[in-house]
Amino acid sequence: MNKVLKQAIRAILPTWRTTPVDVMHRESGIPPVAQLLEARRIRFSARIKSLDPAHPLRPVLLPRKYASEPLPPLQTAAKKEAAEEFNAWLESVSPLTVIVYSDGSLSEKGAAGYGFTVHQNGRSLRQGAGRLGPAEVFDAEARGALEGLKAALRLPQSASQKIVVCLDNIAAARCLRGQPSDSSQGVFLAFQAPAKRHRQTDIRWIPGHSNIAGNEQADVLAKVGCTHPEPMNAAPTLAFLRRGAKRQCKDVARAWWNETAPDKYRSLNLDFPNCCPPELDLPRPVLHHLLAARNHHGDFADYHERFGHDDAKLTCSCSWRKSPTHLFYCRKVDSRHRMRLAPSPAVAIDRAIGRDFEKFVKLAQSSSFFEKICPCL
Incomplete structure (x- = not known):
């Protein structure tokens, strides 16, 4: 292999x-x-x-579920327009409608918490917060919606009133009203069962951090939930x-x-990439020169002498020896194309060859260095 x-x-x-x-x-x-x-x-x-x-x-x-009628899309506009649409809907909704705002949060230490607040006619009637075991924000969003629905169903006359659950995680919203995901599957099923019995429960997506009062309140409660003690024996x-x-x-x-x-790469501060390196999008001739400058295996005087290449040309057209960093010092490179070597030449060159490789590419292409000034012969 x-x-x-x-x-x-x-x-x-x-x-x-x-x-x-x-x-x-x-x-x-x-x-x-x-x-x-x-x-x-x-x-x-x-x-x-x-x-x-x-x-x-x-x-x-689980058998895939299909709605008897097509469900309206959760998101129909951009974030700003969606917030305006929701505020307009909020003003036109019946004062008896119960609106549940729920949210999930993940602290810097990895604690997942949820929060919810139940509103009716512009007033907060119930609110709560809690913490999950080892979980992600997606799971906290689902749990917050479930606990918010339970709190709404405990209100007097809730059986005859419409309940709208609002959350800002569109993936969790899709799972609440459709096919449950593998993660937190039990929570989604526990939400769908009472929602189906109630017959007047709806799920609505709202844009987060858009100055929607209920959502902002749920966000604060979710952060409070992250500070609660972790449940005992909670499975991830x-x-x-x-x-x-x-x-x-x-x-x-x-x-x-x-x-x-x-050691040559340690000075460049290049980590192992998590995905396809962006350098691979470069034209192959440019990529070749960039990689050669990094690993010192290329058309350089020291390299040819090391491997005994007697027929190789060791000098640039400016008469200097070819080296991985000669591009930055060659006197034949026009001053308008040169790169400023600050705070020090070594640091600036390492950056241009390493993480800021766009500078190397720009300098090489604008000066036609490898095509006209120092071609590989």
Whole structure:
């Protein structure tokens, strides 16, 4: 598998054959086989944890539900227009209508909390907040909607009044009124059962942080819920497990790179990419010169002397020796194309070759350096 992967990476990257394998893994964004298999193991572990305990071979699948009539779309306009539409609807709604605002939040320490407030005729009648176990914002949004609906149904005369549950998470809103997701599936089903019996429960999406009073109040309560003690023996949600598995997969590749990165790359402060590196969008000739400047395996005087290339041209047309950083110093590069080497030449060049590689590309293309001034011969 290693041999096949290396051949594939060599086809992706326009690098010289002597380029270190570890560098090619980083520049292609493809970890070595060992790290890929470890990532697969982590993802499979999360999948196993999602299986129904009564059936170890597969999760219990819910039959897909279809509404008898097409449901109106949850979002019909941009955020600003949607907020204006909701405020207009709020002014026209019956004063007997019960409106539930719910929200979820995730603290900096990873605590998931929910909050809800029940309004009627512009007044807050009930409110509450709580914390979940290991969970994500999506799960907190679902739990907040469920607890808000329960509080609304406990109001006097609630059986004859319309209840509208408003939340700013469109994914959770879709699951509340349609097919429940795998994560927090029990919460969604627990919401749908009383909502179906009530027959007058509706779900509405509202844009978050749009100065909608009820939503802002629910947001504050959700943050308060994050400060509550974590429930005892709370099982992690599937969304939490999947997110953790995804994070661990990234950590595996990052840890490998931090251990094996060559010294030339450590000064560039280049981490292992989480997805396809943006450098791969560059034209292949430009990408070749950028990668050569990073790993020092290219048309440079020191490289040719090291491998005994007697027929190679070692100097630029300006008579200076070819080097990975010569582009930034060549006297034949017009002053209007030159890059300011501040705060120091070493730091500025490392940035231009590393994270700010657009500067390298701009300088090389605007000056036609590799085509006219210092071509590869």
